[in-house]
Amino acid sequence: MRKRSLLGGLAALATALVAGATLTAQPAQAAAGFTVSGSRILDANGNAFVMRGVNHAHTWYADKLGALADIKALGANTVRVVLSSGDRWTRNDAADVTNVINQCKANRLICVLEVHDTTGYGEDAAATTLARAVDYWIGIKSALAGQERYVILNIGNEPYGNTNTAGWVADTKNAITRLRAAGFEHSIMVDAPNWGQDWSFTMRDNAASIFATDPQRNTIFSIHMYGVFDTAAEITDYLGRFKSAGLPIVVGEFGFNHSDGNPDEDTIMATAQAEGIGYLGWSWSGNGGGVEYLDLVTNFDATQLTSWGQRLFNGANGIKATSREASVYAGSSTPPSTPPSGPSTPPSNPPAGKSxxxxxxxxxxxxxxxxxxxxxxxxxxxxxxxxxxxxxxxxxxxxxxxxxxxxxxxxxxxxxxxxxxxxxxxxxxxxxxxxxxxxxxxxxxxxxxxxx
The missing domain is CATH 2.60.40.290 (Immunoglobulin-like)
Known part of the structure; x- marks a missing residue:
């Protein structure tokens, strides 16, 4: 999602989804933090982890980092943080990224970090390349080293628009190869082209070969679901293909409404819950340019949930009902070693008639x-x-x-x-x-x- 602008120029999705190439799952290899095993994401303790959280536009609202505590208080276990490589907006340096990670850890959130400057490359003249995003990650490696248990590296946001999407494949493979050669052991997340929505199925049909490019077999795919995904059939087919192939996918962004079409958020959330797929709603607050309705809270005030915020946090298959904290935090929901005082068994004579x-x-x-x-x-x-x-x-x-x-x-x-x-x-x-x-x-x- 771009700040203060709409997802632009999306071509119409064909009524019937075209048949994709067969995806081939690969085994996960050991890493210092998160890993993947088939379609599942495992945290550093080897426990299954399903992202339930939101996006936060840190690079444009650097004074609002306190929002992480509010996001956690509403039940999220993950926050996807918008950063800038300096190619388009003010660069978030290593010190700032260290502070972001520390705040995520203090609030027991998993931190997905993404470079936003790549948004719509090839169609938006201001966007930069995935190669430049990799340069940025290498340049701030000091902030990321040793944080593999808490951080997932999302190379670049929506790194291609609707122009020459075939180039996305080679650029994504090169980016993964360079990051691994530079010593990064984090789980790597890659966004789809077509402004993240992959209506051309470029990511879907090349996912297996991209996954195989990663020598650690530790790459996660991210689809953004807005107007392209306005029917249940489109949503279940797209996510189902990754699940059937044993390849990990998350819904890295989605909304409940959009000018390019009305996404079916009910099916997105229900399917994600049924299939153990993570989702991250866009976005906490600060949207403009006609998409203010995608704010989850008004004016960064956690007591003012919007209708979208109520749906995402408190609705069916929402964050409050389905989120669980990553076990790397030895969460507060872990049972205490000593039971609290009081009866440890139910009353022997419960009120009559109640069972x-x-x-x-x-x-x-x-x-x-x-x-x-x-x-x-x-x-x-x-x-x-x-x-x-x-x-x-x-x-x-x-x-x-x-x-x-x-x-x-x-x-x-x-x-x-x-x-x-x-x-x-x-x-x-x-x-x-x-x-x-x-x-x-x-x-x-x-x-x-x-x-x-």
Whole structure:
């Protein structure tokens, strides 16, 4: 997304999506921080990480870095930060980037850093090349070295417009090659051409060969979804091709409205949640030139969520409901080693007529770990809170939890409802989730639920 201007000159998307070349997944190699494994992104602890966050226009609003605390408070786990190489706007030097990274870490956010000066190259005369973006990253390497656990390097924003998009392939491969040769071990993110929207399918059809160019096999693809993605079929087809091929993709930018068409944000968010794909909404605040409606908050004030902000943070499949903190922060949602005082089991005599059930499901597994979800359903009467308990049968242990207050004592687990998901109507349901470690055998526990 460009500051104070619209996404320009997008050609019409064909009604039927053209058939793309078969994408070939490659194995991830070891790195110092984030890695990819098939279509999944893993943090430095080897735990699956799904981006849920927003874009923040730091280079134009350098005095608004305090926004990161507000973004975190609303539930985000990632922020994509706009930087400038100095080719188009004022250069963000190594000291400034160090401060940005430190603020991300202080607020327990994963920091995706991007150079915005490349936006629309070949169509916008003011835009610079991916090669110049690489020059910038090499020039500030001192700020990035050792931060691989917390930083993902997004080489350049929307690095081609709609002109000569075939050139994007060679330029992207060269950029990846140069960054690796310069010693960068970060996960690298690459934006699509066509102002990020890839209606020509240049990124989609060349993703496998670009991924193979990276000797670390640690490249993430980023699609920006605005007016080109205005139907469910277009969204599910595009994301589904990467998922089926075992290649990692995130929705690096998207909105709920746009002058080039009305993106289907409901399908974007629902598909991302169903498929374990990250998304980053554009943008926190400060838009102009006719796209002010893409501000998530008004005048950088976190208490003034716009309708787009309400949708992204608090709506179905939104950040509040689906985000979980990267395990590299040993998050505050990690169960304490000593349970708080008070009963560790549900009351033996819950109020008459109130009951609930809990269904335990494993939603994903990898070597030494897994992800699970617990669905709590109210009985024949409405409830105001719930408590789920079980005993791990094989020594499993949580690495992260969300949407429940969880305490443990050895193998015993107690999960209590949060302030926002305890009240359920008769027959109503809610879910909470977790990641956990296992030692090989991973038998599902017998789960109990008590309601009040």
């Amino acid at each position: 609930c059930s809990a269904a335990y499901a494993i939603t994903g597994q990898w070597g030494g770990g897994f992800q699970g979800a617990v669905t709590v359903k109210a009985g024949s009467a409405a409830i105001s809170s719930w408590t789920v308990t079980w005993t791990w049968p094989n020594g499993q242990r949580f690495t992260n939890t969300w949407n429940a207050t969880v305490t443990t004592s050895g193998d015993a687990v107690t999960a209590r409802s949060m302030s926002y998901n305890g009240s359920l109507p008769a027959g109503g349901s809610t879910s909470w989730g977790f990641t956990a470690s296992s030692t090989g055998t991973n038998t599902a526990p017998a789960v109990s639920c008590a309601a009040a």
